[in-house]
Amino acid sequence: MSRIFGAVCQNGYVVRDIRAAMDHWINVMGVGPWFYIDRVxxxxxxxxxxxxxxxMSxxxxxxxxxxxELIQxxxxxxxxxREFLDSGREGMQHMSYWTRDYQALYDRALSLGYKVGHEGQIGGEHGRFCYFDTESHPGTIVEISDISGGKGRFFEHIKQIAATWDGSxxxxxxxAR
Known part of the structure; x- marks a missing residue:
């Protein structure tokens, strides 16, 4: 548990071949089903x-x-x-913390000295995300993600489906919307 961000909710892997990565997670790790968006x-x-x-996909x-999360x-x-891949790496790139009060967490992180690496928005104001430039050790980039809108409901749906997944x-x- 992070004293700043709360519990880690997601591990994000940057990959060169998302289909091969999904196959690995399905066939080797037994994790699924995967909800795939070809072009976000x-x-x-x-x-x-x-x-x-x-x-990205x-x-x-x-x-x-x-x-x-797999990202290509x-x-x-x-x-x-791109920076992660260009440095010769592939695999776990970030940990994501989710919040229903995005602006407060974003402002708090900035007030503590965190610097924005990249940020964006998907599906409107409640789809914001930010990756802070925190990688002093591989795989430790911190992302915060707003789950107060449709994205949060989608994430909950994925979790519920996974809980009873039979492999089909x-x-x-x-x-993509």
Whole structure:
């Protein structure tokens, strides 16, 4: 439990081949089903303060209470995902903390000296997210994510489906909105 952010809710893995990564998690780890969005539509995305046209695919599944996120960046636009891959790494890149009071947590982190690496929004005001530039050790980037709207309901749906998953229909395509 973080004294600043609360409980870790998600581990995020940046991968070069999201299909191969889902297959690994399904067939080797037994985790699923995966909710796959081929091309995520962001309302905005900024990397180190500058607009970026990042294109990415994501897949989400739960292992108990912990959500696993797979991210494949589809272009060379600036992002912390691209920085991670360009440094020769692939795998766990961030831990995400979820909040229903995003602005308060965002402001608190900034007041404590955290610096924004990249941030964006998906699906309106209650879909904000921010990755702080905290990687002094591989895989320790801190993300905060607003779950006060539709994203929170979607995440809860994924968790509920995973709790009774029987192995069927392991990859479920979700249309980007």
């Amino acid at each position: 539509k962001t309302d905005y995305f900024r990397h180190r303060g500058a607009e970026s046209g990042v294109e 994501i897949a989400l599944a739960n292992s108990g209470d912990l959500q696993i 960046q589809r272009n060379d636009a600036p992002s912390m995902y 229909d392991p990859i479920r395509e979700v249309r």
